[in-house]
Amino acid sequence: MKDLPFWVAFNHLPGIGPVRFQKIIETFGSASDAWKASPKDLIHCLGEKIVEEILPVKLSLQPEEVFQKILKRGIHILPISDERYPALLRDITYPPYLLYQRGDFDFRSSKKWIAMVGTRRATTYGKKVARYLARSLAEEGWIVVSGLALGIDGEAHYGALEGEGKTVAVLGTGVDIVYPGSNRGLAERILHQKGALISEFVPGFGPQKESFPVRNRLISGLSLGVVVVEAPLKSGAMITVNFALEQGREVMSVPGSIFSYQSEGTHQLINQGARLVHNVADIVEELGFLASPHSKMKKKTALPDLDEDEKELLNFLDISGCYLEELLTKTGWDSGRFYKVLLSLEMKKVIQTFAGGKIGLV
Structure with missing residues (x-):
């Protein structure tokens, strides 16, 4: 050209x-x-x-x-007229006329694109959910798109890499500048695993407050749907949701604690009709795909058979976890019965002990 x-x-x-x-x-x-x-x-x-x-x-x-x-400098330049330009992005209103790309990823290699976004100030629960969902989706061949920010974005990228899949980071800077700098190692891992860093901003363009909302329209535009893991009512993730709705993308939301400020936005989305995400199958179904017959997804989302005591103990665990002595007090059981049920649930890989001694769901 x-x-x-x-x-x-x-x-x-x-x-x-x-x-x-x-x-x-x-x-x-x-x-x-x-x-x-x-x-x-x-x-x-x-x-x-x-x-x-x-x-x-x-x-x-x-x-x-x-x-x-x-x-x-090894940076690819994709004009909108190029067949390598992302097809989904080309269809949004006023798509970028140029994209800059680091990495040899081919946007024509998959039709399964999912965006995952959320707050930079993610809770332990939110980080775990984002990484789990992204890992499971990557194992199913989905390309996970996010913004390389701290919090939920970073966990989504890490999860996709752990699932031995590919992930695309959309930057609010030039592709030669990783912001925040603490995510440079993550950016290199994305490139090493044949993913991509992309931006509509020219190389050398540094972080500016107004550029990040602009890039959010690309995160949703690249994807069939957007999963919001944790988001306050006023946040960049909610800006991405607005773009997704304008672009006709599906919006899905993960519920959190009613006491969590970080989940106020996600709960509002659910109230407004967003698909509630309880497991990975919810996401896949919402986007009109079916898991393969040998899908790891089905195995991971199915709970093992539990007896009545095991089910009762699980009812005392919320998303934030519970300390051992506190959990024992809640059940009202004698210690012998309590530790027997606890051990059984650990062996069935339903619960685990986190750093700090809290018991939580796997």
Whole structure:
């Protein structure tokens, strides 16, 4: 594509998003012709204010030089006209006209895409749920999409990697900048396991507050549906949900504790009609897929046979777990009966002991 260096050059100019770039192509026929156009012609297309803003930057750029510099860094450039461009993303309103990608992942390799999002301030419960769901979905061949943020996003990526699957991280920075920096190791693991880091922002673009809500439309746009694990009422995850609804994507929500601030948003979504996610099969069913006959998913979501004592003890465990002595007091049993049932549940891999001595569900 001979015009691509000029696409990249326009992408470096402030204020040239999908809408204005489309108008540029419609007006001039190609990005190269637009780049060579006079300021007067550009003003006729974009308006005087925008042209005044972009001209100093435009005059400092050499399109072919900028283009080659990016390629030499091993960064792939995907224009919307490229067959490798994500098909689901191409169908949203005003998709990015360019994507930058690190990693050799091919977006045509799967039709099973799921986004998982949530708060950066995730609880232990939320982190465990996100990792479990993502791992199980990856084992079933799903591509897990998230934003490489702290909390739920990071756990979703880690879970997909543990499931020996692929995961795609959508960045609110250029693909050469990992934010937060503490997730650089995770980013390298994603690339090592043949996943991808993608962004619509040019390489070298650093973290800015307003860029992260913008990237959230890509997280939902890449996916068939969005699973919200934990989210306050006002959060980036809820912004992603709004984009998902606009794009016609399915929205699913994991319930949490009624005492948890981090679950207020997820509970509101359920009240408004989002699919309640109790296990991985709920997600797959909502998206119109069936688990394979030998699916690991079915094995993992089925509880073993439990006797009445075992069921009764489980009723005393909530999502936050319970300390051993507290649990014994709640049951009102003698210690012999209590420890016998506890051991049986541990052997059946229904409960486990967490750091700090709490007993919780596996």
